[in-house]
Amino acid sequence: MAFRYAQEFTTTVVSCHPAELQTEGSNGKKEVLSGFQVVLEDTLLFPEGGGQPDDRGTISDIPVLRVTRRGEQADHFTQTPLDPGSQVLVQVDWERRFDHMQQHSGQHLITAVADHLFKLKTTSWELGRFRSVIELDSPSVTAEQVAAIEQSVNEKIRDQLPVNVQELSLDDPEVEQVRGRGLPDDHAGPIRVVTIKGIDSNMCRGTHVSNLSDLQVIKMLGTEKGKKNKTNLIFLAGNQMLKWMGRSHGTEKALTALLKCGAEDHVEAVKKLQNSTKLLQKNNLSLLRDLAVHIAHSLRNSPDWGGMVVLHRKEGDSEFMSIIANEIGSEETLLFLTVGDEKGAGLFLLAGPPVAVETLGPRVAEVLEGKGAGKKGHFQGKATKMSRRPEAQALLQDYISTQSTKE
Numbered sequence: 001m002a003f004r005y006a007q008e009f010t011t012t013v014v015s016c017h018p019a020e021l022q023t024e025g026s027n028g029k030k031e032v033l034s035g036f037q038v039v040l041e042d043t044l045l046f047p048e049g050g051g052q053p054d055d056r057g058t059i060s061d062i063p064v065l066r067v068t069r070r071g072e073q074a075d076h077f078t079q080t081p082l083d084p085g086s087q088v089l090v091q092v093d094w095e096r097r098f099d100h101m102q103q104h105s106g107q108h109l110i111t112a113v114a115d116h117l118f119k120l121k122t123t124s125w126e127l128g129r130f131r132s133v134i135e136l137d138s139p140s141v142t143a144e145q146v147a148a149i150e151q152s153v154n155e156k157i158r159d160q161l162p163v164n165v166q167e168l169s170l171d172d173p174e175v176e177q178v179r180g181r182g183l184p185d186d187h188a189g190p191i192r193v194v195t196i197k198g199i200d201s202n203m204c205r206g207t208h209v210s211n212l213s214d215l216q217v218i219k220m221l222g223t224e225k226g227k228k229n230k231t232n233l234i235f236l237a238g239n240q241m242l243k244w245m246g247r248s249h250g251t252e253k254a255l256t257a258l259l260k261c262g263a264e265d266h267v268e269a270v271k272k273l274q275n276s277t278k279l280l281q282k283n284n285l286s287l288l289r290d291l292a293v294h295i296a297h298s299l300r301n302s303p304d305w306g307g308m309v310v311l312h313r314k315e316g317d318s319e320f321m322s323i324i325a326n327e328i329g330s331e332e333t334l335l336f337l338t339v340g341d342e343k344g345a346g347l348f349l350l351a352g353p354p355v356a357v358e359t360l361g362p363r364v365a366e367v368l369e370g371k372g373a374g375k376k377g378h379f380q381g382k383a384t385k386m387s388r389r390p391e392a393q394a395l396l397q398d399y400i401s402t403q404s405t406k407e
Contacts, residue, residue, distance in 0.1 A: 004101075004165070004210055008091040012041040013082045021066055021077045033065070035079040043067075044092045047074045051125045052104050052206045056093040097207060099239055103132045105163055105196075105208045106153075106218050106237030110134055112200035113152045114233070118145050123230065130240070131221060134233045141223050141231045149233075150220040156199065160213040164195045217241055285319075292320050296327030307400055308334040310393055314341065318380060321349040331377055336364075336396055343387045348372070349380040350396075360399055367392045 019037035022030060038059065047069035048054035054067040059082060066077040082088060107125050111134060114120040121137040167190040194208050195201040209215060219241050221234040236244050252263050259269040299309055311324070316339035325335055331353050340346020348368060350361050354377040361379025365372040367388055372381020 004207065006044060006092075007094050008089060009042075009044055010087055010089055011043065013084050013086050013088055014039040014041055015084055016082050019075075019077060023065070033077075033079065035065070035077055036081045038076040038078055038082050039073060040076065040088070040090065043074045043076070044090050045074065045076065046097070046100070046207050050204060050206050051107075052100055052127050055100070055207075056096055058091045060088040095239075100127060101207045101209050102215055102238035103127045103240065104204075104206045105194075105212070106215055106235065107132060107134055108194060108200055108202055108204070108208070109153050109156060109196060109212065109215070110149060110218065110233070110235060111202075112196065113156070114149050116199075117148060117152060120145070130244070131234050131236055132240075133224075134235065135226050136231045136233055137229075138231050139229045141233065143222075146220050146223060146233070150218065153218045156196075157212045157215050157217065160211055161197045161199065162211050163208050164197070164210075165208065166193050166195070167191065168193055214238070219244070288316060288320050289323055292316075292323035293327055296324045299324070300328055300330075306333055308336065308393075308396055310336045312338045312342070312389065315339065316347075318347055318349070321347065321380065322378075325349060325351040325378060334360075334396055334400060336393065338383070338386060338389055340383070340386055342389075345382070345384050346386040347380065348383050348392075349378065350374070351378050353377065356399065356403075360396060363395060364392045367395060 016036050016038050019035055021033045021035060023033055025031040040059070045055040045057050045064060045067045046052070047067045049069055055064075057064050059076060059078065062078050062080045062082065064076045064078055068075045068077075104127065107122075107127070111122040111125075114122070114134075114136065118141075120141065122134055123137045124135045126133045169190055191203055192205055193201055194204045194206075196212065216238045219236045221236065224232040224234065226232040252266075255266050256263060259266060259273075261269050295311065299305065299311070302309075313320075321337040321339060324337060328335060328351075334352035334356060335350070337349045337351075338346055348364065348370070350357050350364055357374060357377050357379050361372060361374045361381075364379070365381050365383070368383035369385040369388070370381050370383035372379055374380065
């Protein structure tokens with residue numbers, strides 16, 4: 001039990017070899033880190049597996065970026081080499097470890113209770129940073145079932161039931177009574193069994209609390225549709241629950257300040273805002289349509305009409321531009337319309353002679369670093385660089401000049 005809660009201990013480096021680690025950078029792209037794979041005589045750090053992420057920590061103040069399992073051996077990835085034979089101090093990131101212990105023991109408890117109460121079998125689970133998910137082998141789970149499971153698991157937490165860990169040999173008769181989904185292909189040595197007194201015994205290599213009281217509380221956040229004929233049960237345990245409550249309270253305070261009402265009136269206040277916004281959007285759309293018709297007639301009657309007509313507005317959408325183009329309805333004049341931020345992203349529409357539009361549309365999209373499509377004398381799309389509109393206009397003007405020369 002003491003070792004389960006140990007946060008540091010001294011051991012010996014067995015080997016250290018150059019290695020690479022594929023990781024995800026802050027920009028979401030894959031990165032490859034060069035470093036070393038370190039094997040220790042023994043370790044406190046848990047290697048990833050069984051739905052539980054690996055531990056983080058340090059070896060003599062050198063950060064460990066990943067811990068993986070290879071048979072009975074744990075490989076520690078560091079970016080600094082360590083001398084084989086040297087004694088080192090291993091320290092675990094306790095906040096991360098204890099969170100994993102709470103979520104993993106919570107999963108065992110929920111799985112056992114869901115099975116006992118409703119014969120809902122667990123097929124897999126995932127321990128997450130902000131919530132954990134248990135996949136149940138059922139196409140649906142009712143809100144009443146979720147509430148009953150939540151009530152039962154919290155009663156057992158209040159009963160302060162012990163959680164024991166023992167190792168059994170593969171041929172031990174007790175193994176037959178232990179729940180599990182089979183052993184890894186590279187398993188060697190005794191079988192580790194985690195038992196919640198009177199509730200559940202399960203083959204597991206993960207980290208766990210020594211008593212259910214250390215879970216503090218479990219909160220079910222509800223269910224989501226899972227894979228085919230499966231249901232995902234979302235839960236929080238212990239410190240994750242406290243952090244979630246803190247975030248929720250912070251959000252509630254912020255909404256109270258913004259909406260100028262108490263938390264019990266937040267939903268109604270947001271509904272009123274949504275209805276007002278929809279009405280404003282409807283009125284705004286109607287005004288934009290009227291404006292589009294007016295602009296189209298103004299352009300059509302302008303003394304500058306002919307050749308090419310260019311128009312940009314910050315406000316507007318694809319429908320706004322289409323109304324202008326359709327109202328003008330000319331296949332003789334090239335119409336270049338844009339809406340959006342002049343220096344950012346936006347929308348564009350090119351209308352006019354079908355042959356010209358078919359030729360110029362993709363080139364305009366390329367200049368504006370966007371994408372688009374078109375048919376029957378209309379080509380429209382999205383642009384990421386509206387600041388390059390002058391270049392697009394120059395491209396169109398060159399085409400018109402060239403065509404005029406040919407004529």
